[in-house]
Amino acid sequence: MSEATTPAGPSHGTGLRAAIDLSHKVRPGEAAIKAVLLTSAIVSVAITVGIIVTLIQPIIDFFGEVPVGDFFATEGTYAVLPLVMGTLLVTVIALLLAVPLGLGAAMYLSEYASARARRWLKPTVELLAGVPSVVYGFFALQFVTPTLLQDIIGLEVNFTNSLAAGLVLGVMVLPTIASLAEDALSAVPMSMRQGSLAMGANRMQTTLRVVFPAALSGIAAAVVLGMSRAVGETMIVALAAGAQKKFDADVLTGHQAMTGYIAQTFGGENPVGSTPYNMAFAVAGTLFVMTLILNILSMIVVRRFRQAY
Template sequence: MAGLFFVAATIGAFTTAGIILSLAGETIAFFRVVSFVEFITETQWTPLFSIKKFGIWPLVSATALTSLIALVVAVPLGLMSAIYLSEFAHPKARAVLKPALEVLAGVPTVVYGFFALTVMTPFLQRFIDMTLFNSLSPGIVMGVMIVPLVASLSEDAMSSVPQALREGAYGLGATRMEVATRVVVPAALSGIVASIILALSRAVGETMIVAIAAGQNPTFTFDPRVPVETMTTYIVQVSLGDTPYGSLAYRTLFAVGTTLFVLTFVMNIFSFWFVRKFREVYD
């Protein structure tokens, strides 16, 4: 049984090692042909065109832009929802609202993508001069999609704050809002930040929403009104089967995948560090 438990505990580590090995070979082969300096400094990405450029920044900027828009939407909504559920909602209301909120996480992302393209973008075009494909609309919809991550995990962190802290603040004359925002939220800060970083990782790795609604134009820009191409969208484009196996264009798939893996890995490492450094321990 001890050996079985050991295998179960280490399966995640073995999976990660397998992912690294599957990416490493083709990525190394890619950088034998393309300069790493060009890869991280150039601002043009056209490996499928006749004039080939291999600067990763157009894909990185598009991924960062849509993810940041998603965070701008998800963090305020998620935190306000978490504060209400943890500190203000009646237990019966919480029992209904929290599962209802988490239903958003179960909606297929392809549905979110078509919603962004056919509903959100036409609505925004009434007020903003923007193209049909853009990063603003999928970013907003992606933010709605990750609200349950921020709200649910933050609410769990706030609920774990000892009741004695709340009672002490009430004893000093604090209002309910002051207790929620000045006592509970700071005490649960490590869990809240971890939920935000997890939501950010989810946004960075999202595929279908941006593939449908953001476009396939690898342009280095931070203008949310124009079409862009994220890293995941490019991976989908190359994975359709039109690119010859073993070609340089095919190997760009692994180079982009490795970049995406490194970005999410760094975010997770930062999350672990932050939680350990700022975690509040109570008796």
């Protein structure tokens, strides 16, 4: 037995070493792909750093002329809190519409729709994401405010108002939430559904108590991404929400959002280096910090959900 196994030992070891050496060899195509991916990562970081560097000097010039207390105030020419209020109002209204409808659409497409219906409905929902935001803004001005809110519902709203802007923004954000949440729900293993049905649960109980909790991290990421897009939207709030800097919660009147202020400032006649011009950079920096904090909090929430489930 020892004579039979002795020649095979070195041959087996040689083959194993050859396989290990082959696995450590980097093919030219793999090296090129690695270089492209590394370049993409570096460019992404460089762009972010470039944005920060671009904001620094105008912000320094602005706060050299305007006290910090006047900037973080509820009233005044250079107050930013009314702009923050307008941004939050429109975003909350958008999420109140987009989150329930988006998650409902995702659960239907993932758990109830037939294969044929899913092939038609999902691209149709995703098609809404391709509509330009300026079209949504004109839709809010020409239909939502005069026809839906004033004629059908009977509300006394201004021509530009935060309610119309938030509703249309919610329609724009809806496909993002629906598509990403549907992907998260579809990624749940079929064995979990089968196990729940085998225990006597119906399809709705399985969806809400088994599939939904298992996909909660992906659903949370979808909602946060939709929120980030709503906060950063420009054209809808610039056209439909108006340009009134107010620190109140009256959604029937207009509120100027942070992105709308930036667009309207750079689109006006403010000379480069003037105080209003530099304030746009200060507002942009504030929005950048808000978005960064939102993304950090979302990462923490998603990680906790992943650990829990």
